[in-house]
Amino acid sequence: MDAETKERLIRSLMVPILAIISGLLVASIFVLIAGVNPLVAYGELFQAGFSCASLTHCNLFTTLQLGTPLILTGLSAVVAFRSGLFSLGQEGQLLLGGMMAAWLGYAVHLPPVVHTLFAMTAAMLVGGIYGWFPGVLRVKLGVNEIISTIVLNNIAILFVRYLINFPLRADQSTTAYSPLIDQTARMLPFEPGSKWGPGFIIAILFVIAVTIYLFRTRPGYEERMSGQAPFFARFGGVPSEGAAIRGMFFSGAISGMAGAIQALGVHYRMLDGFSAGLGFDGLTAAILGQVHPVGTALVALFFAGVRQGAQVGLQFSAHVPRELGGGIIALMIVFVAADQLYLANIHRVSAWVGRIRGRRTAEERA
Amino acid sequence: MDWGNLLTVDLVRSGVRLGTPVILAALGGTICNRAGVLNLALEGMMLLGSFVGILAAFFLHSTYLGVLVAGLSGGLLGAVFALVYLRYRVDLIVLAIAINLFIAEMTVFFMRTFLGDVGTWSDPSIQQLPDISIPLIDRIPEFGRLLSGYNAIVYFSWFAAVGMYFLLFHTKFGRHVRAVGENQAAAETAGISVQRVQTFALVISGFLCAFGGAFLSVGHLTLFTRNMSNGRGWIAVTAALFGQNHPFWVFLTGAFFGFTDAFGIRLQTTTNIPPALVQFLPQVFTLLALILVAARGKIREAVARRAFRSRARQERATHEAEQMSGA
Numbered sequence: 128m129d130a131e132t133k134e135r136l137i138r139s140l141m142v143p144i145l146a147i148i149s150g151l152l153v154a155s156i157f158v159l160i161a162g163v164n165p166l167v168a169y170g171e172l173f174q175a176g177f178s179c180a181s182l183t184h185c186n187l188f189t190t191l192q193l194g195t196p197l198i199l200t201g202l203s204a205v206v207a208f209r210s211g212l213f214s215l216g217q218e219g220q221l222l223l224g225g226m227m228a229a230w231l232g233y234a235v236h237l238p239p240v241v242h243t244l245f246a247m248t249a250a251m252l253v254g255g256i257y258g259w260f261p262g263v264l265r266v267k268l269g270v271n272e273i274i275s276t277i278v279l280n281n282i283a284i285l286f287v288r289y290l291i292n293f294p295l296r297a298d299q300s301t302t303a304y305s306p307l308i309d310q311t312a313r314m315l316p317f318e319p320g321s322k323w324g325p326g327f328i329i330a331i332l333f334v335i336a337v338t339i340y341l342f343r344t345r346p347g348y349e350e351r352m353s354g355q356a357p358f359f360a361r362f363g364g365v366p367s368e369g370a371a372i373r374g375m376f377f378s379g380a381i382s383g384m385a386g387a388i389q390a391l392g393v394h395y396r397m398l399d400g401f402s403a404g405l406g407f408d409g410l411t412a413a414i415l416g417q418v419h420p421v422g423t424a425l426v427a428l429f430f431a432g433v434r435q436g437a438q439v440g441l442q443f444s445a446h447v448p449r450e451l452g453g454g455i456i457a458l459m460i461v462f463v464a465a466d467q468l469y470l471a472n473i474h475r476v477s478a479w480v481g482r483i484r485g486r487r488t489a490e491e492r493a
Numbered sequence: 494m495d496w497g498n499l500l501t502v503d504l505v506r507s508g509v510r511l512g513t514p515v516i517l518a519a520l521g522g523t524i525c526n527r528a529g530v531l532n533l534a535l536e537g538m539m540l541l542g543s544f545v546g547i548l549a550a551f552f553l554h555s556t557y558l559g560v561l562v563a564g565l566s567g568g569l570l571g572a573v574f575a576l577v578y579l580r581y582r583v584d585l586i587v588l589a590i591a592i593n594l595f596i597a598e599m600t601v602f603f604m605r606t607f608l609g610d611v612g613t614w615s616d617p618s619i620q621q622l623p624d625i626s627i628p629l630i631d632r633i634p635e636f637g638r639l640l641s642g643y644n645a646i647v648y649f650s651w652f653a654a655v656g657m658y659f660l661l662f663h664t665k666f667g668r669h670v671r672a673v674g675e676n677q678a679a680a681e682t683a684g685i686s687v688q689r690v691q692t693f694a695l696v697i698s699g700f701l702c703a704f705g706g707a708f709l710s711v712g713h714l715t716l717f718t719r720n721m722s723n724g725r726g727w728i729a730v731t732a733a734l735f736g737q738n739h740p741f742w743v744f745l746t747g748a749f750f751g752f753t754d755a756f757g758i759r760l761q762t763t764t765n766i767p768p769a770l771v772q773f774l775p776q777v778f779t780l781l782a783l784i785l786v787a788a789r790g791k792i793r794e795a796v797a798r799r800a801f802r803s804r805a806r807q808e809r810a811t812h813e814a815e816q817m818s819g820a
Contacts, residue, residue, distance in 0.1 A: 271783075273533075275783055281727055282773055282780065289770055293767045407593075448601065451599075453598030457592070457594040458591075458595065461588065468581055
């Protein structure tokens with residue numbers, strides 16, 4: 128193993144693993160504050176998040192269902208980051224995509240599969256346009272995409288809140304939601320016990336598609352080049368501006384798909400609190416997953432498991448408030464981002480091991 | 494529609510109140526933007542202020558002390574933010590997202606662990622921050638009611654805006670902040686400690702945000718609910734930008750956001766126009782402002798380039814003419 132591959136291996140495997148351990152260690156302080164043995168609590172958490180008792184009571188299915196939108200918003204962030212734009216707009220794109228799908232789910236009437244596909248396509252288109260817009264602003268006018276996507280998120284949140292409170296409100300109950308979608312538009316779960324359904328398959332297909340797109344096609348290569356080295360890309364004849372805008376469109380479309388899956392396969396309508404941070408969770412999954420589609424999907428599922436485990440295991444079994452799950456995720460994000468903390472120490476330890484080994488061989492020789 | 498009935502003194506007063514937390518957080522964002530550290534953790538800092546404010550008011554039996562402790566907790570969070578960012582080089586945005594998530598979740602964690610209730614916590618012993626009438630001004634008919642009779646945090650937000658203006662434009666520290674924000678390398682070469690300036694900016698920002706948060710939990714109401722800041726921190730991020738990071742304009746923008754909020758609520762009670770429509774107008778304005786500012790830059794650039802080219806062409810022409818005459 129040469130030095131470079133070793134370095135890469137340390138970066139992509141050791142750092143996330145050490146970050147997860149550090150996050151759990153720091154979070155155990157809070158478990159102790161809550162008066163519970165951390166080992167018991169974490170045991171319950173992982174048991175509840177990643178185990179399967181029977182087909183009808185399977186926590187893992189719920190984890191996979193919760194992970195589905197996270198995989199997609201994570202992929203959306205990966206595509207945007209790879210084209211060099213730090214888009215935070217997943218939340219807004221997901222909401223508008225979901226709103227579109229939920230509306231088409233009851234406003235038009237089509238045969239079963241066609242209805243679902245039609246709503247999904249429309250959702251992706253809406254999300255895509257909502258991603259394309261900040262992309263154009265960035266490339267053509269130089270508007271900071273971090274800021275513009277935050278503003279666009281605010282607009283989308285308020286707009287959807289308006290729609291479900293007024294023109295599309297189903298009835299005058301205390302919480303606002305849109306009418307239920309038609310049976311023809313629904314994606315039914317694999318098992319009645321959970322909401323895990325075809326959306327998960329779609330998410331996996333997207334992981335494969337994005338991997339192939341980014342690493343095996345010319346447009347994907349152009350996108351990565353214009354993200355990594357815009358001047359080099361332009362010098363080599365890559366239309367880097369177009370590539371970045373295209374990346375933002377795809378990124379938005381993927382988030383729109385996440386919204387469609389939530390609307391057509393989980394809630395069957397649009398409601399207040401539809402997203403609850405799915406955008407930011409996906410974004411952080413992308414960062415933890417080293418901005419690689421496969422890594423991002425794994426982290427997204429891990430996040431979903433921690434959330435699910437926190438809800439079922441921590442809260443019900445160990446009596447630790449489930450919010451600790453989110454706290455653990457936040458700590459892990461900081462520890463992953465602080466990779467220098469580990470890299471320096473890993474190098475120090477390996478140098479130290481090397482020195483001891485060197486001394487021993489010298490002694491043996493003597 | 495009866496417009497006279499809509500624009501009442503009460504409306505202005507509720508606009509001032511609703512604008513206060515946004516103004517404070519936006520001023521916090523302003524000093525960070527000026528120092529070149531984009532602070533997207535305004536939301537989390539605010540929420541921490543809400544939580545710590547009401548807890549401290551409860552345990553110390555004094556609302557004023559509660560607000561002060563909340564401010565200190567916000568400053569401490571700003572210091573932690575600065576430490577992790579400057580020492581371990583954690584990406585600013587990633588760090589801010591993590592802080593927002595951590596505080597949103599852990600405030601509820603502590604509420605569940607120690608306070609028992611699930612969604613909301615309050616205690617009858619907690620006193621709301623009292624309204625203060627300013628003598629003399631409150632005697633002016635009508636107008637006096639616009640300026641007087643708010644609680645201390647509202648007045649503080651007015652002083653904070655003026656203070657921020659003097660801090661940024663009339664002190665040595667302010668010059669350093671602006672220098673660091675405009676050109677970090679140059680500031681460092683000139684002997685300014687970038688780390689110290691950015692740390693102070695983040696601490697001040699945390700302090701102001703937490704004050705705004707405490708306004709929500711002990712100034713406006715006397716309770717804490719999960720996610721009490723409810724997006725106001727993100728609104729403050731846009732308010733700071735819309736106000737071009739100038740304390741005066743930021744103050745007006747924050748007040749404007751407050752008024753649209755109050756106007757939205759008012760519309761809801763007196764007419765059937767949906768409040769969300771009025772609430773999202775400022776967001777759309779912000780987006781338009783971002784586009785206009787960027788477009789202005791682009792146009793200026795194009796104009797300058799054309800002027801430069803025509804001057805170069807002219808110079809070449811005169812140069813050639815001189816050579817011709819010389820030959």
